[in-house]
Amino acid sequence: MATLAPSDASDTAAARAPGRRASSRSYARRMYPHWFLLPGAAVFVVLFIVPTFASFYYAFTRWTLFDVEFIGFDNFVTFFGDPQLSKGFTNTLIFGSLTSGLKIVLGLLIGVLLTSDIWGRGYLRAVVFFPVLVSTVGVGITFQALMDPYDGVINKFLAVFGIDGPGWLTNPDLALYSIILVDVWRGVGLAALIYMAGLVAIPQEYYEAARVDGAGGWHRFWSVTVPLVRPATTTVIILSLIGGLREFQLIWVMTGGGPGFASDVLASVIYKQYAYGFFGLSTAGNVVLFVVVSAVILPLFWWLNRKQTEL
Amino acid sequence: MSRTVSRHVYGAVAVLLSAAIFLVPFAFIVVQSLKTGPDSASLQFSWPVDIAFWENVVAVFQARDYMLITAFINSAVLTVLAVTIMVVLAAMIGWVLARRPSRWNGVITFFVLAGLIVPPAIVPTARLMQTLGIFNTIGGLVLIEVAFGMSFCVLLFRAFVSNVPRELDEAATIDGAGPVRLFFQIGFPLMRSVIVTAVVVQSVTVFNDFANPLYFAPGQENATVQLTLFNFQSQFQTTWNLLFTDILLITIPPLVMYIFFNRQIVAGMTSGAVKG
Structure with a gap:
């Protein structure tokens, strides 16, 4: 369902259709903000995505407690x-x-x-x-x-x-x-x-x-x-x-x-x-x-x- | 006539077979936990000579300076914190993803599915946790469980929210609710049934998890209940009666969950229909 924003009510019929689409998008931006994704994404990226990408580098190293040395394949x-x-x-x-x-x-x-x-x-x-x-x-x-x-x-x-x-x-x-x-x-x-x-x-x-x-x-x-x-x-x-x-x-x-x-x-x-x-x-x-x-x-x-x- | 007969015959065969295959192992656990040490050493599937269940329970709790009590506390803290954080964060993500289609959705879905499929990189994760100072801590383990379990919850919540009509959202907005109030006062209650499902399934998963505590919190003071089983199993000698008493004790929490939330567990696990 398209959303009715209060300002729409006074619009003329011709202006209403595009105006409603734009305001429904801004309504979504306001009520379902992207920062809602951030806390979950932060944990997921730090503890899952970063180590996964890092593994593609460390797989090519001799890696001990003390140092890391690149050794190719x-x-x-x-x-x-x-x-x-x-x-x-x-x-x-x-x-x-x-x-x-x-x-x-x-x-x-x-x-x-x-x-x-x-x-x-x-x-x-x-x-x-x-x-x-x-x-x-x-x-x-x-x-x-x-x-x-x-x-x-x-x-x-x-x-x-x-x-x-x-x-x-x-x-x-x-x-x-x-x-x-x-x-x-x-x-x-x-x-x-x-x-x-x-x-x-x-x-x-x-x-x-x-x-x-x-x-x-x-x-x-x-x-x-x-x-x-x-x-x-x-x-x-x-x-x-x-x-x-x-x-x-x-x-x-x-x-x-x-x-x-x-x-x-x-x-x-x-x-x-x-x-x-x-x-x-x-x-x-x-x-x-x-x-x-x-x-x-x-x-x-x-x-x-x-x-x-x-x- | 013959259909009723065959229905009973097949049923009886199935009941007998399932009893042999699925019930015997559980009966075995129970019988062993009733036995005294020497009696259980033979691993016989027989009725105990002397019932020593209570003595076994006491011994299991006392082992290694009451390690099981610490472990139960650790497991409880881990499960409650990890599941609460995971469910709230995943519900926020699922809510926004379902309510606000945007060009980012494809990318986000890709990462969510990756979280479900890709095996975690053990050593890089452990070293990163060391750098952050959360390796071998319960807090670190909580975040690990949150990170690894979130994908499942996000998919569950997004699928659910996309079938919930928006009328209530709009009414709340007209009443002047902001995004946070909208989510916690309207969204969360609307998602109640699916949240119960996620909580139950993830509680059982986190409580039963053995690999992640082993990888990321190997110290004795942070041991979870799953790791206590190794107290009674060494290279030289296994005290089977205590081992099986311990298995019995740590199976009680998921069993209680199953009895009360049978329907939600089944719904959650079968909805694992991973639809992209």
Whole structure:
């Protein structure tokens, strides 16, 4: 709605239209001043934007407690030359894509289940969502105990069926994947909730039309549910990738990146180098993570949103 | 007929599966926190031989010279201050962005989205805080949480305000309200429901945050509750019963939040539909 400023009342009809537009702009300038942005912007710029820009300089330095020396691309050469560090790079991609993929598949299935007229729905919703609220540290420590190779509940349970359970977190080939499972356990409730919000928005007529055309349950799922729930899928993909590529807490608590460096990701490498005092190397890791996250998220964001408007 | 049957069968299967997958870990935490030290050392999912819950709670509080009490105070101060500042500042931004379209909006949106996506640069941030004299202080940590959490709140508030009609604004202006009064007397109450959502979601996030205190306030005197878990876990020995009692205790605040604000938490987290 255009705004009526008091002075407009005496204007003639001809002068009113442009005058009103100008005064509504000055009204907005007066009542919604730009200085409202300043306090928030100040905190954000000083503690987030400035360090982010500074990281592009410090990534090219040998940086210790005492001095800073420009060394060009050496940190990046070290980063990708040393298997201990480059492992974090590949693990980050594995962690991000697998957790995101599993959350989409399982989240959609749970969402469909919980929007159907299944028995015990309220209970199921609460139970599946609750892990989202427990601290990551608590979840990590609990699963560390459950996944203990000798005493852990999981392997004890498998032993009942005569299965010799693996060293979930002690086997270097397995540790990262065990953490991925725990991350999915923790985050699938949120994905399911986002899907449920999308699923209830699909008009029932589509399902009825498909049923009239003789489509079975499976067919209806693929040709009605999956395409029409797409906005929710976009949200789940973007959110889980942003979280997954940057994940630090769960990995740090469960394995500390170990055994050795088998489950290190970029975020844990960055923290380790920071703790060891290799500040330049740590910051180079930050820049690598920045590039990875941007290179994955931005094209995906653009592509998914374009697809959405086409529909 | 058969539909009702299958509805119950699927439901029962789902309930059993979810109990095994989602409830067992929580039951495990509770059972371990009831046990005595030697009993819990075997990590068995069994009923405790002796109930030692109260002794465990006392021991957890007494550990390291009552560190948990300091930590609870630190976490409470951090959460309350960070969430209050974050929500007020973000509401001011969201309010102006939604009410006053300008050519700056594109640039601002870009930075808001960057705040959501870009991983913070740890060492440069820590060094900058050192220069400012706020490294390893609760105040510094408050500002860090404000800076990292603001983007989410701004998007939430802007989306909400753009659907609120302006009539009340105009009425207040005719009554002679200035911009500050307009915002606090009209804007803030109008945004009440979305503010509750933001407060609840961000309280849980900040309270559960472990990484930022570890990066930017590593000292013992500033430890938050999440860091107290490491008191009971060392390289040589883990006192599992106390560890799980501690987990149980620090899960109570978010649990209470969940019970009272279930609807707002769900609304806030699913509205994470990051629409640019």
